[in-house]
Amino acid sequence: MTRTSHSCKPPVIVRILCLVAPLLFFLTVTASANQSPEIIKMDSLLNKNLEELVEVEISLATGSPKQLKVAPSVATVITAEDIERLGVTTLDEALETVPGLHVIPSATNIFTSIWSIRGIYSQLNPQVLLLVNGQPMRNNTNGNKPYGLRIPSSIISRIEILRGPGSAVHGADAFAGTINVITKSSSDIAGTSGGVRVGSFDSHSYRAEHGGSYGEWEIAAGVEYLKSGGDQGRVIERDALGSGSPSMAPGPLDTHYEELTTHLSAARNGFTSRLFYNEVFESGHGPGVSQTLTGDGTSKGRQFLGSLSYKSMDILPDFNASVTLSGSYLLAENWFRFFPQAYRNMVGVPEGEDLNGGLELTGDYHGISHHQLRVAGGMNYYNTDTSQHKNFGPGVSEQFGPLVDISNTPYVYLTEHNRTLLFAALQDEWNFAEGWELTAGVRLDDYSDFGSAINPRLALVWNTTPELTTKLLYGRAFRPPTFGEQYFQNNPATLGNRNLDPETLDSLELVFDYRPVKTLRLGLNIFGYRVKGMIDYVADPPPATTKTAQNARDQEGCGGELEADWKVLETLRLRGNFAYQNSVDKATDHAVPDTPGMKLYADVDWAFLPRWSTAAQYLWIGDRHRAAGDLRADIGNYDLVNLTVRRKDIMKHWDISFAVRNLFDRSALEPSDPKVPGDYPLEGRSFWTELRFTF
Amino acid sequence: MRTSRPIRHIIPYITGLVTRFGTRSGRFRPGDIVFLLILFTCLSLCYPPQSSCSARQKASExxxxxxxxxxxxxFVQWPSEQGRWSKDNAKIIGVVGDSPFGTALAELQINVNQKVTxxxxxxxxxxxxxxxNLNACHLLFVSESEKQHIGKIMSAVKGSPVLTVSDVDDFISSGGMIALVRExxxxxxxxxxxxxxxxxxxxSSQLLSIALRVVNIP
Known part of the structure; x- marks a missing residue:
């Protein structure tokens, strides 16, 4: 049985962007390098007279975003500095520090991470919108993030995490939360640096980055390669085939991976162009697609995002406008081996290829006293094409024999589909009395295939006292059915339904932000939400063995999050958060399974000697229940401790770090599919060391 | 079983890249982007940023x-009030609200205090x-975080020789003296x-003449 290489068609927009853009940048750089703007320091600024000072331009990258405490949402920002001090290596590790967010390896979605926020999630996890530099990165077929995606932390300037609905701003899928990964700009890098990290489980990573000004261009580029053999100690005793032959259990979960991520940005006079590329060469399927260890199930993927935006200040009096043109290309190829080859040679290789494009116009008007108006509009086009090889089921003459190409036949799992979205949004920030601000926004999304949705939000922010800010937030979000949920066919397990309505969520939050002294911040968020028409695959009446997508159930939940951040000394900082949520599946009146009802996170960062610092993280996960009908005892709690020690300037330009993860080698379990009765173990104790240079 | 990875076969890969892009029937592989980006990164590394003597100059905001x-x-002269200010003739900048300056004011102090008396x-x-006591300074900078309290802050310093400066929108119409604006x-x-x-x-006349706008609202 041999497999052909990817047979993707050449998407014109991607070809042009990829080939032309970098070369063009380089040519422009070369041509204009002798006009490089000088970045002037404080002492030279002080030597200038007023006439000279008014000619100095400001480097735009230093503009300060809206302060979190007055932002009309519940947001967490993780900066490159946080990432460095905690020794975080991937996006998933950074997200685990966020209150109310827990990263779970998906039982049925081939071990791709689920980001469960406040108890709202599903195995495919399309309820969280992942943005890279504001541009969505999701798979059109299932609405989820790419399989096996690991964004390396070295390319990240900051991560903005919004808990709660964000559809009034971001549109579809900003449902349980929105995660925006901002890649580094030239001022974040300012020079050249590189690093090598090696660690347990045969894992290693190499990275390089460069940023600087060339002529009028601000350029930033970075690349990181990640590889790991996976922890062979994550052994499951039984799988869906039981224990012992023909099952490969007891045996380790397949968690190996190999990925490459790269980004490039170029900015000049209001123009910004960004390219992002991630390739998943391999990502193991954990317990296997059918909960049987097979040894060789793997996912591959390629995700390319590109955007070009132009921002103009004051094109009319008090009016700023920006326009963004974006395109993305995502390819997912899963090599599904359903059972050990010796037991049954059953293989399916579905491929999905997405090509999306979009145009967005935004305008900000601040000409009316006490009002900040924002208006946005645009369109998006989404296309998915598929191909499939398999050796079983309809369309295959010799069952479990050689792979047969069933692409472009009626037997394929999903045919080509596309949809167009038109949207318009309006928002006003109204400072209606001293100390009070009301943000009201609404967005209309009109899809070509299933109709439209209107999503409002209201945020009332009250500076109660100089130390205390109080916010009351209401928001609505929606998630349209994905191509898979609408059109899956011929699948042994799941079928689409053309009559689905979007899922909707309404949420109400009360937020307190208290800063009694400059060095201490305390936060309390209380929330309640209701999800209507949650889409799930529901078993069809017997004798059928399939499941069909339905607006199956409603879900309700409430909870709270307590946060603290205390800079005890110039050299010592403590942070922590505790989150509680109680979410109920209204169809069964049973607690939403698998996601933690309680989570505690804390970290301490201490610069104990000049050039030396250490950070410790503590994580406790508790109160996880089984699904209705799953008779296993509830999932055990666990806690983990991570430790990182850093030494700067071991030699000029060279830094070194050491880290221990799961310091006490705790047995930590994440919930498994019932076919694997014993739950999935997380990684045991592991180590890594990193050497880094900066010039 | 698995497709070969271009990154491991660099020479045939480059040949393939040129061939693919050189023919009409050529097939595009998104992995090519990786190669091009790395190539670009390497090229930019060989071409370090220059600090030339161009007229364009940039600084951090x-x-x-x-x-x-x-x-x-x-460029501002304060009324002489004996005993009001410190003996060393220090000029005092006050920042009310969350300072947006980062380390810039500290740097300014170090730079200035080394050189001048x-x-x-x-x-x-x-x-x-x-x-x-907002009157304890010569110049009061009002941060964005205090946007909601500008009215109260302005009343607190009203009539005192305190130069109020801010970069919040509508500062002049809110009763401020000098508004910093981006243009x-x-x-x-x-x-x-x-x-x-x-x-x-x-x-000073210089401060007034270079100003973007001078209004006269009592």
Whole structure:
């Protein structure tokens, strides 16, 4: 049985962007390098007279975003500095520090991470919108993030995490939360640096980055390669085939991976162009697609995002406008081996290829006293094409024999589909009395295939006292059915339904932000939400063995999050958060399974000697229940401790770090599919060391 | 079983890349982007940024604004009130609210105090509350975080020789003296001369003539 290489068609927009853009940048750089703007320091600024000072331009990258405490949402920002001090290596590790967010390896979605926020999630996890530099990165077929995606932390300037609905701003899928990964700009890098990290489980990573000004261009580029053999100690005793032959259990979960991520940005006079590329060469399927260890199930993927935006200040009096043109290309190829080859040679290789494009116009008007108006509009086009090889089921003459190409036949799992979205949004920030601000926004999304949705939000922010800010937030979000949920066919397990309505969520939050002294911040968020028409695959009446997508159930939940951040000394900082949520599946009146009802996170960062610092993280996960009908005892709690020690300037330009993860080698379990009765173990104790240079 | 990875076979890969893009029937592989990006990164590494003698100059917004505050101290004359100010003739910058300057004001202090005999000092007031003595400074910078309290802050310093400066929107119409505004990527200022006169502050003609706008609202 041999497999052909990817047979993707050449998407014109991607070809042009990829080939032309970098070369063009380089040519422009070369041509204009002798006009490089000088970045002037404080002492030279002080030597200038007023006439000279008014000619100095400001480097735009230093503009300060809206302060979190007055932002009309519940947001967490993780900066490159946080990432460095905690020794975080991937996006998933950074997200685990966020209150109310827990990263779970998906039982049925081939071990791709689920980001469960406040108890709202599903195995495919399309309820969280992942943005890279504001541009969505999701798979059109299932609405989820790419399989096996690991964004390396070295390319990240900051991560903005919004808990709660964000559809009034971001549109579809900003449902349980929105995660925006901002890649580094030239001022974040300012020079050249590189690093090598090696660690347990045969894992290693190499990275390089460069940023600087060339002529009028601000350029930033970075690349990181990640590889790991996976922890062979994550052994499951039984799988869906039981224990012992023909099952490969007891045996380790397949968690190996190999990925490459790269980004490039170029900015000049209001123009910004960004390219992002991630390739998943391999990502193991954990317990296997059918909960049987097979040894060789793997996912591959390629995700390319590109955007070009132009921002103009004051094109009319008090009016700023920006326009963004974006395109993305995502390819997912899963090599599904359903059972050990010796037991049954059953293989399916579905491929999905997405090509999306979009145009967005935004305008900000601040000409009316006490009002900040924002208006946005645009369109998006989404296309998915598929191909499939398999050796079983309809369309295959010799069952479990050689792979047969069933692409472009009626037997394929999903045919080509596309949809167009038109949207318009309006928002006003109204400072209606001293100390009070009301943000009201609404967005209309009109899809070509299933109709439209209107999503409002209201945020009332009250500076109660100089130390205390109080916010009351209401928001609505929606998630349209994905191509898979609408059109899956011929699948042994799941079928689409053309009559689905979007899922909707309404949420109400009360937020307190208290800063009694400059060095201490305390936060309390209380929330309640209701999800209507949650889409799930529901078993069809017997004798059928399939499941069909339905607006199956409603879900309700409430909870709270307590946060603290205390800079005890110039050299010592403590942070922590505790989150509680109680979410109920209204169809069964049973607690939403698998996601933690309680989570505690804390970290301490201490610069104990000049050039030396250490950070410790503590994580406790508790109160996880089984699904209705799953008779296993509830999932055990666990806690983990991570430790990182850093030494700067071991030699000029060279830094070194050491880290221990799961310091006490705790047995930590994440919930498994019932076919694997014993739950999935997380990684045991592991180590890594990193050497880094900066010039 | 698995497709070969281009990154491991660099020579045939480059040949393939050229061939694929050179023929009409060529197939595109998104992995090519990786190669092109790496190539681009390498090229840019070989071409280090230059610090030329061009006329265009850029500075960090924080630092530039901090230097403006220092300049305002130089171009404004305060009424002489014996005993009101410290003996070393220090000029005092007050910041009310969360300082947007980062380390820029500290740097400014170090730079200035090394060179001149009249030092500057900075008071960080923190978030506004009614008990603050905002009159203890020459120049009061109002941060974005105190946007909601501008009215109260302006009343608190009304009639005192305190030069109020801010970069919040509508600062002049909210009763401020000097508003820092961004124009075409540069920093300029607007002045309400009515208020500065009332407070007994004498502004140099240079400060007034280069200002983007001078209004006279009493």
């Amino acid at each position: 924080n630092e530039l604004k901090a230097v403006y505050l220092y300049n305002f101290l130089q 009249n030092p500057i000092r900075v008071i960080y007031y923190g978030r506004y509350h009614e008990d603050m 075409n990527g540069k920093i300029r200022w607007m002045i309400n001369r009515g208020l500065t006169d009332k407070a007994g502050l004498r502004l």
